[in-house]
Amino acid sequence: MESPDPICGGVPPLVASFVDTFVDYCVSGLFFPTNPNPNPNANPNPDPPPTRFPPAARLVAIGDLHGDLHKAREALSLAGLSEPSSSAAGASRWCGGATVAVQVGDVLDRGGDEIRLLYLLHRLKLDAARHGGALLTVLGNHEVMNVAGDFRYATPAGLDEFASWARWFRAGLAMKRLVPDLPPPRDPFRGVPTSFPGIKPEFWEGLTARIAALRPEGPISARFLAENHTVLVVGDSVFVHGGLLESHVEHGLETINEEVREWIRGARPRAPAHVRGRDAVVWLRKFSEDGEGKECDCTHLKDVLGRIPGTRRMVMGHTIQKQGITAACGEQAVRIDVGLSRGCGDGAPQVLEIGSGGNAVRVLATEPATVVGRWGVRRREDEVAKEGLAMLVKESGTGLREVEARA
Template sequence: MGLFDYLFSKADAKSCDTCAKSFAQMWASYRGLGHDPALGDEAYRPRTEPLPTKVPGHPARLVAIGDIHGDYHKAVRALRLAGLMDEHGHWAGGSTVAVQVGDILDRGDHEIRILILLERLAAEAAEAGGRLYLLNGNHETMNVMGDHRYATPGANLEFLGFSTWRDFCALMKRHSGCNGAGAPDPLQERRDAAARASSSPHTASMARLAPYNWLRSRALLPGSELSRRFFAARPTVLQLGGNVFVHGGVLPAHVEYGLERINSETQSWMLAPDGPKPAPSFLRGGSAIVWARAFSASDERRCDCDTLGKVLESVGAQRMVVGHTIQTRGINSACESRVVRVDVGMSHGCGDGPVEVLEVLKDGQVLRLREHTPPVEVGPAAPRHPPHQSAQQHAAVAGAGNAANSGRAPVPSAA
């Protein structure tokens, strides 16, 4: 009997005897999400410490990982490719500083499992003298806003298991008096969440996926457990030495508004100390910091290199590293290497592309690491060879490193 079956089975099955005999199986159904290092309520308390925005210094080794989108197995492969995780699932990066540029949510089935893994690795990295920074992308902000159009049925089931376990814990505390008088009733909270979901502007889109989206909404809305634990504690934009990391792109309006202010106000919105409120304007629309594509076009002539240069000069940086827009020919640079694009569509739900990560070394080398392939210097995206030109001819011109990317079929850009 799984946890969900136990909690919602007929009353005559809910005896202490049944609970005792089934607890191991119920526990296993939750632990299947991964080894959660923070099982108590402490992990879900609001984390209001200031978020990092500008970190001085130049690490000897800097790594960036693009969009993961719920693909646990590709996430593990990317971490191992970068030398950040060993075969036992623990931090192996030493003093390496790594950044994941957002979009862990949506399009894949193992979102919470990835969140727990990365949270644990970040703690281990700090203990080892390294760092693992996790950014919010547009899919994190969409989900906190209540837009779950891109959630998969498998991910909704994962949220069901997670929410059911948390409700089970709350019910046990409530019945034992551990939470004191006035403790919320998790079952009433479930009913309230279902009622809110029925009036959501995204109800029609949610209904086509699975019957558990209201549990997802309950877990992710501003002030909710998962938003407090995983997303409110993350910056939206981060500058490490001469490198600016952001999911979409930093535009002049964002610099004028203030990058620290963007991080602070995003955190406040996600914590929702006074109840849920609309998302800040800098997180909404095509020019939002998590949505912008001004520097991501595969055709470099369509990139706004002048604006990029002004932004970098204004913040005192040399390079911007972005995700969000799938680069079908692999990690590449544009605008004289002032922007590096690291979303390669590696998730099974986004084209199932090859696993790649970015490596920046203190000596100035900027490398693309790809599984089963020697590291190569990051450069502009290789042009697609015209129909009359063979792959062999193109490889001779572009070089074997870029030719390896040119054979991949185009994948539609992620939302």
């Protein structure tokens, strides 16, 4: 029996790689680097990403993006991480050098650019690593909700984007099935409902696509969300979407990260307890709400930080700061969700910057905003915050209505 031709034997994987590249470009307008010499002996179970990172000479943090590609590009450019370009290719080139950047979650929902935004952040991660920098992404409550099948804040434009993605993804599956020596590709649409009684039929295709893409082990969740952090420490700063309590720290930050990753990969039947409920790390508002009779509990925050060696501040998103990035408790609590997305506030982009040693901390803001003190940023007087509308898909799956959006 003749041995297989080593040259021809390498063709099917090349075809599969071409198909993946084709689908990626059709969906996002971006090309992704490929490894021309993949290691066949690579460890199938590599070490999980670290939870703690050393101090950075320049550290920046960006708040919630909520499906707004245009405003996200503005924030990335403001932070000095990407070129101020309106093109997908230009905005995906990292120009931050050795900067370490953290995006604190809530990329999904409230807008129509969710998938393209995930692609952009992923492309910047790869380019940052090539230039000695890093872009680290944190999971928000909206990522957790979507993986769990809770689409109450998905918009019609967002559903359209997922429907478009599904058409290209299915085309890619069909092309791969034409290659006889390729293993049959996994079909993420298998078993997903295609009709939803009580919901307008024009949304069905998008809902089917969204479920298939974002459920545990789905092609979008596994690729773009599974490696995200739930909690992250860089130097003396802790990054988390909602906040941390003593019970979270005692459970272990590394443990929380790994349990959530296992769930998104499909290895756990249900979301871990620490990302479910009012006091979950992605839902907590205890250290982010000020005014109207609510104040940050500084004693409590100090105790939590004291349980994480070497940390001095907690940087959070999730709760919109209408006056811009704010700090409390002697700058131990830093809140960076400025309601940037046009689907949720349409705030002016702002970025937190922390210099070497963690001492030089400032807010980067777009003109003509005026900095008030060290933290507050006053918006233009003619700028009116716009309340967003979101789609609510009831958990029972029997209806669809619009509700006033809240972070």
